[in-house]
Amino acid sequence: MKRVHTLVGAAASLLAATWLSTGSAQAACNLGPNIKHVVHITFDNVHLRRDNPNVPSDLEQIPNLLNFVTQNGIITGNHHTPLISHTANDILTTLTGVYPDRHGVPVANSYGIFVPQSPQHPTGIVFSSSFLYWTSLSGGSAAAGDGLPNMLAENGKNHPAPWAPFTKAGCDVGAYSVANMEFETVPADVATVFGPNSTQVQGINAILAANPNDNNFAHQAARQSVNTDWLGIAVHCAKGSPLCTPPNGGPDALPDEPGGYTGFNALFGSVNVAPVICAKANAVNSAACDAHGNVQGVSGKLITDAYGRPGFPNIFSPTADQSLGYAAAMLEAGLPVVYIYIADVHDRNPLPANPVTGRIAPAHAFGPGEQEYVNQLKAYDQAFGTFFARLAAEGITKDNTLFIVVPDENDHFVGSQPTPPGCDGIHVPCTYTAASEIAASLNRLLLTQRGNSTPNSVHSDDAPTMYINGNPAPTNPTTRTMEHDLDLLTATNPITGTTDKLSFRLADQAAMKLLHMVTASPARTPTLTMFGNENYFFSNDFNNANVPCTLPPSCVVVPVSPAATFAWNHGDVQEDITRTWMAMAGPGVRQLGRNDDTFSDHTDVRPTMMSLLGLKDSYVHDGRVLIEDLEEQARPQSLRGDGQFAKLATIYKQLNAPLGSLSLNSLDFANRSIVADDATYQAYLTTIGDLTTQRDALASKIKTLLDGAAFNGNRIQGNEAEGLIKQAQQLIDGAANLAH
Numbered sequence: 001m002k003r004v005h006t007l008v009g010a011a012a013s014l015l016a017a018t019w020l021s022t023g024s025a026q027a028a029c030n031l032g033p034n035i036k037h038v039v040h041i042t043f044d045n046v047h048l049r050r051d052n053p054n055v056p057s058d059l060e061q062i063p064n065l066l067n068f069v070t071q072n073g074i075i076t077g078n079h080h081t082p083l084i085s086h087t088a089n090d091i092l093t094t095l096t097g098v099y100p101d102r103h104g105v106p107v108a109n110s111y112g113i114f115v116p117q118s119p120q121h122p123t124g125i126v127f128s129s130s131f132l133y134w135t136s137l138s139g140g141s142a143a144a145g146d147g148l149p150n151m152l153a154e155n156g157k158n159h160p161a162p163w164a165p166f167t168k169a170g171c172d173v174g175a176y177s178v179a180n181m182e183f184e185t186v187p188a189d190v191a192t193v194f195g196p197n198s199t200q201v202q203g204i205n206a207i208l209a210a211n212p213n214d215n216n217f218a219h220q221a222a223r224q225s226v227n228t229d230w231l232g233i234a235v236h237c238a239k240g241s242p243l244c245t246p247p248n249g250g251p252d253a254l255p256d257e258p259g260g261y262t263g264f265n266a267l268f269g270s271v272n273v274a275p276v277i278c279a280k281a282n283a284v285n286s287a288a289c290d291a292h293g294n295v296q297g298v299s300g301k302l303i304t305d306a307y308g309r310p311g312f313p314n315i316f317s318p319t320a321d322q323s324l325g326y327a328a329a330m331l332e333a334g335l336p337v338v339y340i341y342i343a344d345v346h347d348r349n350p351l352p353a354n355p356v357t358g359r360i361a362p363a364h365a366f367g368p369g370e371q372e373y374v375n376q377l378k379a380y381d382q383a384f385g386t387f388f389a390r391l392a393a394e395g396i397t398k399d400n401t402l403f404i405v406v407p408d409e410n411d412h413f414v415g416s417q418p419t420p421p422g423c424d425g426i427h428v429p430c431t432y433t434a435a436s437e438i439a440a441s442l443n444r445l446l447l448t449q450r451g452n453s454t455p456n457s458v459h460s461d462d463a464p465t466m467y468i469n470g471n472p473a474p475t476n477p478t479t480r481t482m483e484h485d486l487d488l489l490t491a492t493n494p495i496t497g498t499t500d501k502l503s504f505r506l507a508d509q510a511a512m513k514l515l516h517m518v519t520a521s522p523a524r525t526p527t528l529t530m531f532g533n534e535n536y537f538f539s540n541d542f543n544n545a546n547v548p549c550t551l552p553p554s555c556v557v558v559p560v561s562p563a564a565t566f567a568w569n570h571g572d573v574q575e576d577i578t579r580t581w582m583a584m585a586g587p588g589v590r591q592l593g594r595n596d597d598t599f600s601d602h603t604d605v606r607p608t609m610m611s612l613l614g615l616k617d618s619y620v621h622d623g624r625v626l627i628e629d630l631e632e633q634a635r636p637q638s639l640r641g642d643g644q645f646a647k648l649a650t651i652y653k654q655l656n657a658p659l660g661s662l663s664l665n666s667l668d669f670a671n672r673s674i675v676a677d678d679a680t681y682q683a684y685l686t687t688i689g690d691l692t693t694q695r696d697a698l699a700s701k702i703k704t705l706l707d708g709a710a711f712n713g714n715r716i717q718g719n720e721a722e723g724l725i726k727q728a729q730q731l732i733d734g735a736a737n738l739a740h
Contacts, residue, residue, distance in 0.1 A: 028170035028238065029336045032614040033634070034587040036400040038337045039327060040609075042091055042178060043407040044317070045344040045568060048077050048581040051413050055369040055425040058345060059581075061377035064385035069405065072398040073585030074592040074629050080601040080659040081409045083515050084108060084463050084529070085578045086571040088130035090408040090602060091179040091341070092151070095162040097606025097621035099516035099658065103159045104152030105130045106517040107459050107526065108571075112467040113138060113146050114523045125457045125467045131316075133189035134161050134180045135254065138524075140188035146523045149256075151180065153619075156520050158256035162606070163236040165615045166337050167252075167264055172243055173236045174277075174330035177318050177341040182234035183268055184316075186226050193268065194250065204230070221307035228304075228311035230269035232318075233326070235276070235335065239263050243280075243333075248272040258618035270295075270311035280333035284394060288329040297325035298386040306352050317343035319376075320383035328390050345376045346413075346568055365567035367415045367432040369425025402586035402612060406605055410580040411570035412534045414438060416495055434495050436564035437462070440502065441541040441555040442489075448549040450485035454478055456527070460539035461571040465526035472527065474508050474685070479527055480678065483508070486530050487675040491556045493535065502538075505531040505573060510685055511670035514692045515658050516622075531573040531667075537566065573667070578659050588612045588634025598628045599650070601657050611636060611710050620707040622656065624649040638713045644721040645709055648702060655728045656699040662732045665739035666691065691735065698727055 031038070047058040059066045069075045082093045082100055088108030089100045100106035108130045117124040128139040128150065135158055138145025149158040163173040163181065175181035183189040187204045194200045204226045211222040236252055237244035244252070244265035252266035267273045278289035289295050294310035296302050303322045305314045313322060323340040330338045343349070348364040366373035391397065414437045418430035442464060446452040455469040472478045489502040507529040512518050518525050532538055541555075549555035558564075570577050582605060589612070603623030610617060611625045612634060627639050627646060639645050654660040666688065673684030702724055708714040 029166075029172070030169045030614075031171065031336065032402075032588065032612050034400060035402050035613060036336060037331060037396055038402045038609070038613070039331070039404070040337075040339045041323075041327075041403070041405045042094065042339070042341045043344070043405065044087065044342065045346070045409065045411045045570065046342075046407050047410060048075065049410075049576075050368075052368040052418065052425075052430070054422055055430065058377060061374065061426075062381045062384060064381050064388065065405070068384070068388055068398075069403070069583035069585050070593045072591060073403070073583065073589040075581060075583040075594055076596055076598065076600065076629075077579070077581045077594070078596040078599055079406075079580050079582040080599070080657065081578045081580060082106075082602060083517060083573060083578075083658040084461070084465070084571050085409045085573070086461070087408050088179055092130075093602040094406050094408075094605045095179070095181070095339075096159060097603050097610075097617065097623045098159075098619070099603060099622045101513075101516040101519055102154045102622065104148075104150060104519050104521070104524075106512075106519060106524075107465050110459060111524055112457055112459060112465065112526060113521075114467065114471045115146070123455065123457060123469050124471070125469065127457070127459070129185065131179060131184040133183050133192055134158070136189055136192045138521075140185065140192075146521050148521050152520050153256075154520050158254070160257055160618050161236075161254050162339075163337075164254060164257055164261060165610070165617060167236055167238045169615060170238045171337050172238055172241050172335045173337040173339070174273075174327070174335045175234045175236070175339045176323055176326045176330075177232045177312075177316055178339045179341070181236075181339060183231050186230050190230055190268075193253065200230075217307075221309065224305055224307055224314060225309055225311075227314040228307075228309045229271040230312075231314060232312040232316060233268075233270050233273045235267040235273055235330070237265050237267070241265070243267065243276055243335075248276050274311070277329050277333045277335075281329040284332040285328070285390070287390075288325075288332055295326055295329050297321035298328060298383050298390060299325075308352070315343075316341075317347075317349070319343060319349055320380040320387075324383050324387040328387060331391065331396055332394060342380075344411075344568070345380055346373055347565070348372060349376065363565045365435050365565055367413060367418060367430060367435045367567065369418060369423055369430030370432070370435075371425075371429040374425050374429065398585050398587075400587065402589070402609070403584065404605065404609055405583040406602065407580050407582075409570045410577050411568040412572075412574065412576050414495075414535045414567050414569055434558050435567040436559050437537040437566050437569050438491075438494060438535050439557050439559055440491060440536045440538050441544070441549070442538045443540040443542075443545055444547060444549050444555045445489050445491070445502070446482075446485055447546070448555065449489055452482065452485045453546075454482055456482070456540070458538065458540050459526075460537065461532075462534055462537050462569045463529060463531045463572045464538045465529045468527040474510065474527075475678075475682070479508075480681070483528060483674050486528075491536070494556060494558045495535075500533050500535070502533050502536060503530050504533055505667050505671045506674045507531065507667060507670055508674055510688045510692070511667060511674075514666050514670075514688060514695065515663055534569050534572050534574050534577065537569060584608075584629060586612075588631050590629055590631055592629065595629075598626060599653050599657075599660075600626055601653070601659060603657075604653075607707070607710060616711045620704055622703060624652060624703070624706045625710045636710055636713065638709050638715045642715065644716045644718055645706065648716060648721045648725060649706055651725050651728045651732070652699065652702045652706065654732055655695060656703070662695060662735040665732075665735040668739040669735070687738065691731070691738075695731055698724070698731065702728070 086108035153159040254261040281288035415435035423430040
C-alpha cells in the first residue's frame with residue numbers, strides 16, 4: 001500500500017505539471033452542437049414498470065433520476081433487448097448498434113464452442129466467458145476457444161471498438177465496469193494488451209503464486225488485490241492527450257480497426273487510472289478523491305474492494321454511489337465522454353470479507369417491497385441527487401451534456417406472494433416465504449421423464465443453449481429426439497404446486513439465424529435453444545447425471561438462504577424480460593417526458609447518440625436514428641421535414657428486430673414445426689430458410705438507406721421508400737400467416 005501511495009504522489013505531481021503546460025484533450029474534443037460531455041449509463045435490471053402493482057417501481061423510488069429525464073428529455077417503456085436477453089450481449093449490442101450475430105456474442109454471459117475432441121476436451125465442447133477485453137480472443141487465448149476474437153464481426157475480424165470514433169475526434173473516453181471496454185479477467189486480459197511475458201503479467205503472477213487460495217484473510221486480500229488494481233476501469237485517450245502518457249499510460253492497440261488506429265494510448269485499471277484522474281479532479285473538487293489519490297463515491301465514501309483495498313470493487317456490480325463517484329471524478333478531470341455501469345438494486349450488495357475466514361458473504365435476492373430492497377433504492381436516489389447537483393456545480397448540465405440511460409434488460413421475479421397482502425414496501429414492508437428462481441436439473445429430467453441420456457452441455461440459464469456432443473446436424477435423429485423430449489418436459493412448481501410445461505419456445509439453428517443468434521464462427525452455434533418457463537433456471541447436474549429424479553437430490557428445487565442468491569430471471573424471450581426502457585436528456589433531445597409511441601431496441605441507441613454528436617461509425621448499424629425523439633434542428637439536414645425516414649424505419653424494426661413482429665411470429669412457426677413430425681420439419685427448414693434470406697436481403701437494403709440518410713446526407717426518395725415498405729409488409733404478413 002505504501003509503495004502504491006508513493007507512486008501515486010509522484011505521478012500526481014508529474015501530471016499536474018503536464019496539465020498546466022499542455023492543457024487537456026477536452027479542448028480539442030469535437031462533439032455535436034452545444035454538447036460538451038456525454039454520460040452513458042448502463043443499468044443492470046432496474047425497472048420502469050412495477051413488478052407488484054402495489055409497490056412503486058425501481059425508478060419511481062429513484063425520483064432524482066426519473067424526474068431528471070422526464071423533465072429534461074424522454075423516457076420510453078417501449079424499448080427492447082436482443083436475444084438471448086442477457087447482460088453481456090445486451091450491453092454489447094447497445095455499445096455497438098449491431099445485433100449479436102454481428103458483434104460475436106449471442107449467448108451470455110458465456111457461450112459454448114465446438115472443438116475437436118481430444119484428451120484435453122473429451123466432450124468436444126468448451127466454454128468461453130463473454131466478458132473479455134474488447135480485443136481478446138474467445139476463451140482468453142487461441143488455445144482456449146475457436147482462435148477468433150470474442151468480439152467477432154461478420155467479416156471474421158475484431159468488431160470496431162465503441163470508443164474509437166470519440167478518440168479520433170479528439171475526445172478522451174472513460175469507462176467504469178462497462179462490458180469489455182476495460183479488463184474483465186486477470187491475468188488473461190492484461191496479457192492480451194501488454195503481452196504474456198510483460199512485467200505487468202509477471203507482477204500479477206508473482207502475487208498469485210505467493211498467496212495460496214485458502215481461507216487466510218491476508219492471502220485472499222492479496223489475491224484480490226490484483227483484480228482491484230487491474231479490473232473494470234479504463235481511459236481510452238485521444239491522440240496526444242496528456243492523460244495517457246507514461247508512466248501510467250500505454251499503447252491502446254486496435255489492430256483490426258478500420259482505417260488504422262496507431263499512436264493512441266490508454267490507462268488500464270485503478271492502479272493507472274486513479275492517480276491520473278485524481279491529480280486533475282481534486283483540483284476541481286476536493287471531494288473527488290482522498291488524500292492518497294483514491295477515488296471516492298459521491299457520498300464521500302472511499303471506493304474499495306471487500307477487503308478494504310482502494311480501487312475497483314472487483315464484483316462488476318458497483319453501486320450507484322461508486323459508479324457515479326467515478327463518473328463525476330472523470331468528468332471533473334476533463335474527460336468529456338464517460339461510460340459507466342450500475343448494478344441492480346434487488347440483490348443485496350456484497351458485504352465486506354470476513355476477517356477470520358477471508359470469505360465474502362454471499363449475495364441475497366429480495367422481492368419487491370422488501371425493506372433492504374427499498375433501502376438500497378433510497379441510497380441510489382440519494383446518489384443520483386448528489387451526482388446531478390455536483391455536476392451542475394461544475395457547469396455540467398442538460399444544457400451542454402448528453403445523458404443516455406439504458407438497462408441491459410428487464411427481469412422476472414420468481415417467488416411467493418408477498419405478506420401482508422397489499423403491502424407497498426414504502427409504508428408497509430413486504431416479506432416473502434420464497435424468493436428464488438426454481439433450479440431445475442435438465443439432464444436428470446430428460447433421463448427420468450424421457451429416458452434420454454444423450455451427452456450434452458448447456459449454457460445454464462432460463463433460456464439454456466444446448467450443445468450436443470459431436471455437434472449433430474439439425475436433421476440428425478439425435479437432435480430431433482432431443483427437441484421432442486425437451487418439449488414434453490414438465491415439473492411440479494415447488495412454489496405454486498401447479499404442473500408447469502418447462503419449454504416455452506424451441507429454436508433450432510434455422511430459427512436462431514433469423515433471430516440474429518448465429519455468428520461468423522460456426523463453432524459457436526448451439527445445437528438448439530430452449531426458451532424456457534421464466535420461473536425456472538436450467539442447468540446440467542453432472543455429479544448425479546445417472547441418478548433419476550425419483551431419488552435424491554431433487555431435480556426441481558427452490559434454493560433457500562444462503563443459497564437463494566437469485567430470484568430475478570432474465571435471458572428469455574417473454575415480454576417482462578425483453579421489454580425494458582431507455583432514457584435520454586440533453587441538447588437536441590425533445591422534452592417528451594414518458595413516451596412509448598416508438599418501438600426501439602438496443603441497436604438504436606448507438607446511431608441515435610452518434611447522430612446527435614455528429615460522429616460516424618465505420619460500419620452500417622442494425623439500429624436506426626430515433627428521430628422521433630430529437631429536435632428538428634438536431635437532426636441531420638437529410639432527416640428534416642421528411643416523413644419517409646420515420647415510415648421506413650418503423651417498419652424496418654418490425655421486419656428485422658429480434659422482438660419485432662416477423663421474428664416473434666417466426667419463432668412461433670419454428671416451435672410448432674420443430675416439435676412436429678420430420679416431414680413437417682423438412683418443409684419448415686425450406687420455408688424459414690427462404691424467409692430468412694429474403695428478410696436479410698431486404699433488411700440490408702433498408703438499413704443501408706437509413707444509415708446513409710443519417711450519416712452520409714442521402715435523402716430517402718419517396719418512391720423507393722414506399723416500395724421497400726410494401727415489400728417489408730408482405731414479409732411481415734407472411735410470417736404472421738405462418739405463425740397462425
